[in-house]
Amino acid sequence: xxxxxxxxxxxxxxxxxxxxxxxxxxxxxxxxxxxxxxxxxxxxxxxxxxxxxxxxxxxxxxxxxxxxxxxxxxxxxxxxxxxxxxxxxxxxxxxxxxxxxxxxxxxxxxxxxxxxxxxxxxxxxxxxxxxxxxxxxxxxxxxxxxxxxxxxxxxxxxxxxxxxxxxxxxxxxxxxxxxxxxxxxxxxxxxxxxxxxxxxxxxxxxxxxxxxxxxxxxxxxxxxxxxxxxxxxxxxxxxxxxxxxxxxxxxxxxxxxxxxxxxxxxxxxxxxxxxxxxxxxxxxxxxxxxxxxxx
Amino acid sequence: xxxxxxxxxxxxxxxxxxxxxxxxxxxxxxxxxxxxxxxxxxxxxxxxxxxxxxxxxxxxxxxxxxxxxxxxxxxxxxxxxxxxxxxxxxxxxxxxxxxxxxxxxxxxxxxxxxxxxxxxxxxxxxxxxxxxxxxxxxxxxxxxxxxxxxxxxxxxxxxxxxxxxxxxxxxxxxxxxxxxxxxxxxxxxxxxxxxxxxxxxxxxxxxxxxxxxxxxxxxxxxxxxxxxxxxxxxxxxxxxxxxxxxxxxxxxxxxxxxxxxxxxxxxxxxxxxxxxxxxxxxxxxxxxxxxxxxxxxxxxxxxxxxxxxxxxxxxxxxxxxxxx
Amino acid sequence: xxxxxxxxxxxxxxxxxxxxxxxxxxxxxxxxxxxxxxxxxxxxxxxxxxxxxxxxxxxxxxxxxxxxxxxxxxxxxxxxxxxxxxxxxxxxxxxxxxxxxxxxxxxxxxxxxxxxxxxxxxxxxxxxxxxxxxxxxxxxxxxxxxxxxxxxxxxxxxxxxxxxxxxxxxxxxxxxxxxxxxxxxxxxxxxxxxxxxxxxxxxxxxxxxxxxxxxxxxxxxxxxxxxxxxxxxxxxxxxxxxxxxxxxxxxxxxxxxxxxxxxxxxxx
Numbered sequence: 090x091x092x093x094x095x096x097x098x099x100x101x102x103x104x105x106x107x108x109x110x111x112x113x114x115x116x117x118x119x120x121x122x123x124x125x126x127x128x129x130x131x132x133x134x135x136x137x138x139x140x141x142x143x144x145x146x147x148x149x150x151x152x153x154x155x156x157x158x159x160x161x162x163x164x165x166x167x168x169x170x171x172x173x174x175x176x177x178x179x180x181x182x183x184x185x186x187x188x189x190x191x192x193x194x195x196x197x198x199x200x201x202x203x204x205x206x207x208x209x210x211x212x213x214x215x216x217x218x219x220x221x222x223x224x225x226x227x228x229x230x231x232x233x234x235x236x237x238x239x240x241x242x243x244x245x246x247x248x249x250x251x252x253x254x255x256x257x258x259x260x261x262x263x264x265x266x267x268x269x270x271x272x273x274x275x276x277x278x279x280x281x282x283x284x285x286x287x288x289x290x291x292x293x294x295x296x297x298x299x300x301x302x303x304x305x306x307x308x309x310x311x312x313x314x315x316x317x318x319x320x321x322x323x324x325x326x327x328x329x330x331x332x333x334x335x336x337x338x339x340x341x342x343x344x345x346x347x348x349x350x351x352x353x354x355x356x357x358x359x360x361x362x363x364x365x366x367x368x369x370x371x372x373x374x375x376x377x378x379x380x381x382x383x384x
Numbered sequence: 385x386x387x388x389x390x391x392x393x394x395x396x397x398x399x400x401x402x403x404x405x406x407x408x409x410x411x412x413x414x415x416x417x418x419x420x421x422x423x424x425x426x427x428x429x430x431x432x433x434x435x436x437x438x439x440x441x442x443x444x445x446x447x448x449x450x451x452x453x454x455x456x457x458x459x460x461x462x463x464x465x466x467x468x469x470x471x472x473x474x475x476x477x478x479x480x481x482x483x484x485x486x487x488x489x490x491x492x493x494x495x496x497x498x499x500x501x502x503x504x505x506x507x508x509x510x511x512x513x514x515x516x517x518x519x520x521x522x523x524x525x526x527x528x529x530x531x532x533x534x535x536x537x538x539x540x541x542x543x544x545x546x547x548x549x550x551x552x553x554x555x556x557x558x559x560x561x562x563x564x565x566x567x568x569x570x571x572x573x574x575x576x577x578x579x580x581x582x583x584x585x586x587x588x589x590x591x592x593x594x595x596x597x598x599x600x601x602x603x604x605x606x607x608x609x610x611x612x613x614x615x616x617x618x619x620x621x622x623x624x625x626x627x628x629x630x631x632x633x634x635x636x637x638x639x640x641x642x643x644x645x646x647x648x649x650x651x652x653x654x655x656x657x658x659x660x661x662x663x664x665x666x667x668x669x670x671x672x673x674x675x676x677x678x679x680x681x682x683x684x685x686x687x688x689x690x691x692x693x694x695x696x697x698x699x700x701x702x703x704x705x706x707x708x
Numbered sequence: 709x710x711x712x713x714x715x716x717x718x719x720x721x722x723x724x725x726x727x728x729x730x731x732x733x734x735x736x737x738x739x740x741x742x743x744x745x746x747x748x749x750x751x752x753x754x755x756x757x758x759x760x761x762x763x764x765x766x767x768x769x770x771x772x773x774x775x776x777x778x779x780x781x782x783x784x785x786x787x788x789x790x791x792x793x794x795x796x797x798x799x800x801x802x803x804x805x806x807x808x809x810x811x812x813x814x815x816x817x818x819x820x821x822x823x824x825x826x827x828x829x830x831x832x833x834x835x836x837x838x839x840x841x842x843x844x845x846x847x848x849x850x851x852x853x854x855x856x857x858x859x860x861x862x863x864x865x866x867x868x869x870x871x872x873x874x875x876x877x878x879x880x881x882x883x884x885x886x887x888x889x890x891x892x893x894x895x896x897x898x899x900x901x902x903x904x905x906x907x908x909x910x911x912x913x914x915x916x917x918x919x920x921x922x923x924x925x926x927x928x929x930x931x932x933x934x935x936x937x938x939x940x941x942x943x944x945x946x947x948x949x950x951x952x953x954x955x956x957x958x959x960x961x962x963x964x965x966x967x968x969x970x971x972x973x974x975x976x
Binding site: 559562563565566567568569570571573574576577578580581582583584585586587588589592595 | 769790791792795796800801803807808809810811812816817819820821823824825828829830831832833834835836837839842875878879882
């Protein structure tokens with residue numbers, strides 16, 4: 090019984106780590122640019138596909154399979170080049186427009202990326218095959234956990250700490266928080282906003298693409314993965330609160346674990362539960378647990 | 385001038401089954417259904433200023449209402465399906481709308497998206513009721529109590545069903561025209577433009593948004609019910625959030641600031657989708673690019689561009705006619 | 709109502725604020741403001757920036773709930789009632805930053821108020837264009853404000869001064885009993901200011917508005933039209949009296965009014 094609970098928890102935390110990365114990307118973009126980036130799921134998917142391709146090339150080149158994670162992460166990082174392209178090529182034209190149009194533009198990116206991925210990689214699922222268990226498994230308190238999962242959870246934690254450090258201790262992070270608080274004042278104080286926006290959006294993109302790359306060994310790429318993820322990511326930021334990094338962390342844990350519980354008990358309820366929670370949160374505490382933005 | 389234009393359009397629409405082939409005629413059927421849906425959607429978006437990303441919820445309700453009635457309960461009358469769709473949508477929209485209109489902009493969009501996806505999950509997971517991802521069948525309905533089930537499907541669709549759909553659309557258009565031209569319509573527009581000020585002038589912003597929400601839901605469901613018989617099948621994807629996205633796209637494409645804009649958008653969308661898909665399967669990319677272009681350069685859509693062009697011609701005409 | 713030297717004003721109090729307090733977090737914007745407005749009065753509220761004038765108007769008109777104190781309108785406690793209900797009770801206001809419906813035409817902006825007043829907002833199927841009563845009443849108000857020729861101009865295309873007039877006109881179209889104006893002549897050229905005030909005064913008489921309260925910075929306007937002046941400073945009432953009394957009040961003159969009005973006073 091204990092091991093079952095632990096199993097559910099661990100798989101929930103694994104999923105939460107990935108969700109956190111994507112949600113963190115969403116939050117930082119929303120916090121500074123006040124845009125809810127529907128395409129974050131698409132970036133996630135792109136990271137996954139590029140990651141797989143990199144790993145396949147890596148293996149074909151005869152490089153040691155144990156290092157496949159490096160290829161994966163490299164793939165995720167390279168996929169992030171789509172970020173500045175989207176930001177400079179499209180988003181910057183609508184910063185002064187109504188939120189509705191900004192949302193619609195990100196939806197346009199979703200559509201374009203979905204087919205772009207289809208064009209390049211086709212529609213069959215891709216995976217890294219047996220590499221998932223290459224690092225073996227470990228027994229913790231009666232539960233067998235792939236070491237890879239632990240690596241990802243560790244990476245998620247590390248990134249969370251790094252983000253926290255960056256936001257509070259570095260100049261870039263302080264500027265991010267200032268701009269999120271009061272854009273005009275930040276501009277008046279000499280912050281180069283366009284350059285800021287590119288960097289922030291790219292940061293958000295990288296988090297998403299790397300998240301997508303990291304999840305691949307445990308699953309497989311699917312054409313719908315980006316579109317499905319946005320709804321989960323949305324649930325995370327609603328529960329955690331729009332614009333809050335802490336919210337992304339806690340929200341990801343809540344969604345990840347709840348989803349895991351749902352899958353193991355009533356699979357039919359999986360997403361139903363998540364949406365109900367989203368609606369409940371939006372009704373009872375619209376700002377989420379840590380949100381600062383008014384409704 | 386406008387009446388003449390409408391008459392021409394009506395004449396063209398009515399003559400399509402006689403001049404165009406079966407394929408193009410059947411392509412018009414989803415156009416009629418989506419037009420009804422869009423009339424309701426734009427009441428909410430263009431006239432009241434609320435962007436819903438969950439409109440597919442009500443389309444799904446309407447479509448599945450028709451499926452249930454025809455294939456599960458043997459009630460074949462399309463009128464019954466339309467009424468059931470409208471009633472179901474109204475019943476669902478009342479509490480959901482009351483909740484959602486308390487929020488605006490992104491939160492409203494996301495809340496409606498969540499409700500839409502909730503329904504989608506329900507349709508998918510409760511397969512013993514809804515048929516899951518295989519969906520449900522919609523059997524050829526009776527039109528105005530005429531049992532036409534003996535008629536082969538194509539003849540049914542390009543004949544009686546075509547004109548029935550046109551009639552439903554005509555009624556829906558007329559009713560919506562009355563609504564937007566009414567004092568209620570004026571209040572909606574004031575809420576769109578400046579909800580604060582509207583409140584100060586005694587317009588109950590929440591309540592009127594709620595009314596608009598319910599009306600748009602009913603329209604979506606009626607359109608959804610019309611969609612079913614065209615393919616004979618309904619499935620959960622009708623409720624998926626990207627389907628809501630398509631609705632928004634059609635509205636933007638045609639122009640949300642114009643009463644007929646979204647209908648133009650639906651027509652262009654459907655035929656464009658068909659054209660693009662016959663050339664290359666990547667219609668989403670094309671549409672994404674078009675949407676991006678619209679948002680950045682032509683937020684008023686096709687009708688917006690048309691209006692601007694007409695205004696320019698008007699200016700030129702004035703200058704030409706003016707004495708030097 | 710509203711000419712220097714002529715104090716009318718029956719004894720009936722139409723609006724009463726009792727010890728209004730409002731804090732934004734730590735910052736106390738209003739520190740116990742009490743005042744009365746009588747029927748027939750034209751009252752100006754003056755004070756330096758940050759004195760709490762707009763906050764006070766926002767509390768009275770229901771946009772903000774006070775942290776303490778009560779507001780009475782026609783002897784009824786309206787504290788925290790909200791603008792929607794207050795508009796139905798006979799209170800209207802205009803805004804410091806122009807507040808109109810950009811996409812609606814001038815006449816339509818006014819019609820919103822008329823439709824609301826006549827309770828026709830729920831008519832879904834009748835044609836607005838053919839509603840003679842609404843049209844006539846809206847046109848009447850438009851004419852009072854000199855906007856009739858621009859009836860079909862979209863509000864966003866109006867010059868700034870006309871936008872302000874439209875904001876006020878639509879509030880007047882509610883036929884309120886009391887109207888509160890937040891800087892009705894700000895952003896308008898000096899020449900137009902008096903024109904606007906004349907319009908306001910004559911329109912109120914035509915419509916039968918029982919009291920006008922305005923927040924105003926221009927001392928010419930304040931002393932030229934008010935029956936009574938209330939000076940606010942740091943969230944409290946500094947002085948409350950006729951123009952002569954205010955002019956004679958050294959403290960007010962120093963903190964609020966400035967040299968120009970003192971010069972005016974010497975010249976009178």
